[in-house]
Amino acid sequence: MATEYGRGHEYGYGYGYGPRDGRSGPGTGAGVERRHRLPAGLRAPFEARSWREFAYVLLSLPIGVLMFTYAVTMLALGAGLLVTFLGIPVLAAGLAGCRGLGALERARARGLLRLEVAEPEPLRVRGSGLMAWVGAVLKSGTSWRHLLYAVLHFPWAVFSFVVAVNFWAYGWALLTYPLWFWLFPVYGGQDGLQLYGDETHRISLDNPFEITVTALVGLLFTLATPWIVRALTLVDRLLVHGLLGPSRLATRVVELESDRGVVVDTAAADLRRIERDLHDGAQARLVALAMDLGMAREKLAEDPRAAARMVDEAHGEVKTALQELRDLARGIHPAVLTDRGLDAALSAVASRCTVPVHVEVDLAARPAPAIEGIAYFTVSELLQNISKHARAGSATVDVWRSEDRLMLQVTDDGVGGADAGAGGGSGLAGLAERLDAVDGILVVDSPAGGPTRITAELPWRG
Structure with a gap:
């Protein structure tokens, strides 16, 4: 059983541990992996995901035209009326409309791309009345990011629509050419699909070899189209997530408020x-x-x-x-930790454990006192768990520094099966919450039968 707690951040998974249960990260919408008889490249044209993404690209063009027209019109009208008092409320109304269209885009991305994007921070209206609302809209960075999305999305929607429709149409047309090539001699007065023609000669796809090659080319286009569309929608995912979701600053504020609690x-x-x-x-x-x-x-x-x-x-x-x-x-707060650091303090804790514990601390300097204290109590609680529940014969404690992170790893040869999902602020779950409050991560790898390996990662903050 492998479980990861805490935020991923940009520094989460570079040290030889991480999620090992095959689950996807947040926002991917992936579930339990299923085995397929056909490889992904062959079944992609028939998967529901491919058709949803193609539908997203098709809808992007009319919606992009609507959003671009509305945004540019309201922006130009508001800017033109700025010489009068009407320009400011018109501009605010345009930004508010862009926020509404952004909500529609988040819903469309959620339904067709399975992209979960949190709602952006709401307007903070200070006071009452129309002018308070207008001021809040104009001061909101979220409103301007929605306007930027409406402007940038339109040219990308045109490009992705043209690419996707052409690849999809030509792929299926060429792939099914053996079924309908007879239409040309019957109704068009020519032998087949014409590649070249002038006054002297013509080149048409009309013999069995050419028809077969055409179908094979169409097959390649058909198999490649879902992946091309998927690459196009990747840009849409980035646009929606980056411009229509909450800003990094707002997300960080929410995290800090939660951590403070x-x-x-x-x-x-x-x-x-x-x-x-x-x-x-x-x-x-x-x-x-x-x-x-x-x-x-x-x-x-x-x-x-x-x-x-x-x-x-x-x-x-x-x-x-x-x-x-x-x-x-x-x-x-033990005096030995203050006076002599983690090495001596953890050795003292290990001496009180009911099983032999080997402690190895490889630190050239001491971290910040607060981080040092959290590291001490983390190892202390993990060793108490070993004494009470692990039924182990031995344990090890390793402490080292990796760039700007303090790494702790406690292992034992016990029965395993540590219940990392216990909630309520106690046990491993409570320990993970404490680490998360200082941007730390707790990773538990405890399969039934053992061994158990618990890794904690803390910011250095020396």
């Missing part, structure tokens, strides 16, 4: 855990210790031996309370 929730959960540990552990022991010392003081005069025994027991409680406080402090 995860960080706040995680910090609140840590505070509740610390409060619970203090209340149920050290605080309860200190309360009991205070009561014992009070009783010992009362018995000091009348029964010194009993008082001494109670003081001795209280001394043992003090040692236990101190150990609990040390463990709690280590759980918040």
